[in-house]
Amino acid sequence: MRGVTQFIKDHQLRLMNRAYDNEFISFHLTQISFLQHERLVHLIVMLFVFLFTLIFLVLFLTIKLSAFLIVFLLLLILSIFYLFHYYKLENSVIEWYFVYNEKMKGKED
Secondary structure, eight states: OHHHHHHHHHHHHHHHTTOOOHHHHHHHHHHHHHHHHHHHHHHHHHHHHHHHHHHHHHHHHHHOOHHHHHHHHHHHHHHHHHHHHHHHHHHHHHHHHHHHHHHHHHHHO
């Protein structure tokens, strides 16, 4: 994760210093498409984790086996952390949209 953070910092520094051209803007759009793909994959995985969390809750409530409760609690913790991760990922993508829109607007002026 540290490599991604450093990449984003370098990218933003280049944008702040206005050291970009059409090739860099194209590169920025490519990075946005990668983030969109990652966002979609994480959304699908997150929905499956939530689905299995609910399944194990229903299994525990109907069968009353403590193993189902343990798995449910573990999945619930995983779901909470996954939700925070997805929220951060979603905000990152939106931030990159705004950066692109701001720079393209600045280029047109």
